[in-house]
Amino acid sequence: MAYDFSKPQRQSAFGIIIMAAHTVVKLGKAFGVLIILAFVKTPSNYLAYMVLGIGLIILLSFVFAYLWYINFTFFLDQTKQEFVVNKGIFNRDQVTIPFNKIQQVNINQSILQKIIGVYGLKIDTAGSNGEEVSIKAIDEASAYNLKEHLLNKKAFNVDDTLVEQIHNQIKQTPFLRISSLTLLKVGLTSNYGRSLLSIVAFLYGIYELRHLVDSFKIDKGEIQSTLSSMVSIATFIILIAAILILLLVINLVRTFYKYFELEITKHEHSLLISFGLIAKKTTLVSPNKVQISKYSQNYFQKKLNILNMSLKQAHFGESKKGHEMQGNTIDIPGCNLKEKNELLKMILGQQPLNGKTFVPNWRFLNLPIFFKIVFPVAVFLIVGFNVPEVKSFFGLAIPYSVIGILMIYISYRKHRIAVSQYFIIKSSGIWDISKEIVSPNKIQAITTFQYPWHKSIDVGHLCLHTAAGKIHFKYGNYTEIKLLVNYWLYQVESGNEDWM
Amino acid sequence: MQLFTNDTIDIPALPKYEVVELYKPHSNYWKIIVINLLIFLGIIGIGAIVLTLTLVEYRAEAKFIIGIYSALTLILFLFFRLSFKNRGYAFRAHDVMCKSGIIVESTTIVPLNRIQHIELNQGVFSRMYQLGTLQIFTAGGQTGHIRISGIPIDEAKSLRDMILKKLDLTENQITKNAE
Numbered sequence A: 001m002a003y004d005f006s007k008p009q010r011q012s013a014f015g016i017i018i019m020a021a022h023t024v025v026k027l028g029k030a031f032g033v034l035i036i037l038a039f040v041k042t043p044s045n046y047l048a049y050m051v052l053g054i055g056l057i058i059l060l061s062f063v064f065a066y067l068w069y070i071n072f073t074f075f076l077d078q079t080k081q082e083f084v085v086n087k088g089i090f091n092r093d094q095v096t097i098p099f100n101k102i103q104q105v106n107i108n109q110s111i112l113q114k115i116i117g118v119y120g121l122k123i124d125t126a127g128s129n130g131e132e133v134s135i136k137a138i139d140e141a142s143a144y145n146l147k148e149h150l151l152n153k154k155a156f157n158v159d160d161t162l163v164e165q166i167h168n169q170i171k172q173t174p175f176l177r178i179s180s181l182t183l184l185k186v187g188l189t190s191n192y193g194r195s196l197l198s199i200v201a202f203l204y205g206i207y208e209l210r211h212l213v214d215s216f217k218i219d220k221g222e223i224q225s226t227l228s229s230m231v232s233i234a235t236f237i238i239l240i241a242a243i244l245i246l247l248l249v250i251n252l253v254r255t256f257y258k259y260f261e262l263e264i265t266k267h268e269h270s271l272l273i274s275f276g277l278i279a280k281k282t283t284l285v286s287p288n289k290v291q292i293s294k295y296s297q298n299y300f301q302k303k304l305n306i307l308n309m310s311l312k313q314a315h316f317g318e319s320k321k322g323h324e325m326q327g328n329t330i331d332i333p334g335c336n337l338k339e340k341n342e343l344l345k346m347i348l349g350q351q352p353l354n355g356k357t358f359v360p361n362w363r364f365l366n367l368p369i370f371f372k373i374v375f376p377v378a379v380f381l382i383v384g385f386n387v388p389e390v391k392s393f394f395g396l397a398i399p400y401s402v403i404g405i406l407m408i409y410i411s412y413r414k415h416r417i418a419v420s421q422y423f424i425i426k427s428s429g430i431w432d433i434s435k436e437i438v439s440p441n442k443i444q445a446i447t448t449f450q451y452p453w454h455k456s457i458d459v460g461h462l463c464l465h466t467a468a469g470k471i472h473f474k475y476g477n478y479t480e481i482k483l484l485v486n487y488w489l490y491q492v493e494s495g496n497e498d499w500m
Numbered sequence B: 001m002q003l004f005t006n007d008t009i010d011i012p013a014l015p016k017y018e019v020v021e022l023y024k025p026h027s028n029y030w031k032i033i034v035i036n037l038l039i040f041l042g043i044i045g046i047g048a049i050v051l052t053l054t055l056v057e058y059r060a061e062a063k064f065i066i067g068i069y070s071a072l073t074l075i076l077f078l079f080f081r082l083s084f085k086n087r088g089y090a091f092r093a094h095d096v097m098c099k100s101g102i103i104v105e106s107t108t109i110v111p112l113n114r115i116q117h118i119e120l121n122q123g124v125f126s127r128m129y130q131l132g133t134l135q136i137f138t139a140g141g142q143t144g145h146i147r148i149s150g151i152p153i154d155e156a157k158s159l160r161d162m163i164l165k166k167l168d169l170t171e172n173q174i175t176k177n178a179e
Helices: A015-041 A044-071 A111-116 A140-151 A158-168 A178-190 A190-215 A220-233 A235-261 A300-305 A336-347 A363-384 A395-413 A476-494 B027-054 B057-087 B124-128 B154-176
Strands: A075-077 A082-087 A092-098 A102-108 A120-126 A133-136 A263-266 A271-275 A281-285 A289-297 A308-311 A329-335 A357-358 A416-419 A426-427 A431-436 A443-448 A459-466 A469-477 B088-091 B097-101 B105-111 B115-122 B131-138 B144-150
Touching: A015 A044, A015 A111, A015 A133, A015 A190, A044 A082, A075 A140, A082 B144, A092 B154, A102 A140, A102 B027, A102 B154, A111 B088, A133 A140, A133 A431, A178 A300, A178 A329, A190 A235, A235 A476, A289 A469, A300 A416, A308 A336, A329 A336, A357 A469, A363 A395, A395 A426, A426 A469, A431 B124, A443 A476, A459 A476, A469 A476, A476 B105, B027 B057, B027 B124, B027 B131, B027 B144, B057 B097, B088 B154, B115 B124, B124 B131, B131 B154, B144 B154
Parallel strands: none
Antiparallel strands: A075 A082, A082 A092, A092 B115, A102 A120, A120 A133, A263 A271, A271 A281, A289 A308, A289 A431, A308 A329, A357 A416, A416 A426, A426 A431, A443 A459, A443 B105, A459 A469, B088 B097, B097 B105, B115 B131, B131 B144
């Protein structure tokens, strides 16, 4: 049987049921607690109204689903090489997807779809935040046929061929291997912030537990007295030391668990990275899919000659709900300078040159100093003058301001963007100084903006959008920024270089 | 293979995005904004009236509520008017740009060869005034996309077709280069 998708057509009528069920489930999830509460709280003589109301909601869901079904049509435009979807109940929306922009076509089946015997088809385009097209009900043969139609216009799928190559390849000697000693160094010197957060979460958990104990009134006196005596025994210094040690231990365990025996093997067009202690993870990275290459180093790491690298790839299927798909950033902790240069060369094709460096205006300092130093300190002082207990801590405002201003000043000194013909290097950071490297052809869009009161002094901001995130350069010379933007636009638009 | 040249690029002589003359949204688009605003304010207003009528304790604050309500109305109209005034868009041979902002004026530029897909939306009121909203998506995620509202629908359609045609052309070129 030939499948003709060239005429606008509706999906399977079962889609009404699927869509209605989908809406009911969604509403149920959103108002479930309320409904249950209402059931429990309302007197029994109103129960009939409740049931009626729910029945009405389900009926309305079906009406909506029907309207949605009637207005949802799709077809393949062979001449323009596009997949076109018309949809919308009240609005009339048309989504047009050129075949070559389609990243993935997923065919799947939920429980309900399984019962009815239809399939769902979803089309992913790269990282777009618009509606991904999804067809809710389509029979199996049409689904696979449509998938073929949608994908066969694409050039060969790079990933598949690469995976095959990997299977066929004999074991190669890795070009980079992170030793346990290096991992130890990494564990001791990085990710303090994240570990601190997990400790705070842990302590908060204990605190909550105490509340739970309180509310259940089980041996309340005993446990509370132990807790308070614990606090009184543990002096401040011991507590701090314990937290620091805990921090290091958590860091070490995490680093070892995650990156044990990290190896990078070079293949024809890609890098094979494998790591992990218990769950061994293997990832294949093709260099031209890496959008941003980043490396960072702090003071200790500089002394130990180690760097943390991460390769950011385009996040596909970024959902509308805002949570990005994980696992598209590959971290390589603990390379040394030579290995870093090798890796960069492999990914970028050449050693990135620093080029011309642009520095931000001193006004960069204004807002952070106001909002992070002046404003909180002022609030603190005002409170202090009114609450005598706080007054004795006034001294703390001085070290806070000094350290804060120092940190903001460092972040200003490190906020740089360097531009050469093939690379844009953005550096930033306070403790961990990081450098992000992008080639101009990875730019997806450019935004420039300026506050009206900065017009006279020619200061403005720049944001480069890539498929793996944004790169900001703030408080730069606006004339220079405009020149750069024109240059990058020229580079992107004159060349036909693809971004992946 | 083409003859390879590598001339020095005279950056200041490149086409400048900042001097491009921008099109403004259609003046009817302001009417749509006003209709939407009035509906929104109407709902809030009805809510406030119902609240003050049912709950006695709020009745004494009626003046206060009216004050807040009119302030909200004023601010909303001012902001939307500013935002409407600041909007602008332009299509060049190789890119699309769009200016927006209430206080901060930001310009976003999307090269045509980075466009992922295009959407043409038409709301209920837009349909009354024959206007449409053109959305241009890139792989740059949430912020790297352009939304141009208040274009006459015919113009929007022809712009969409023009871009799609351009996309095809660049794709063909790439495949040719690959071959």
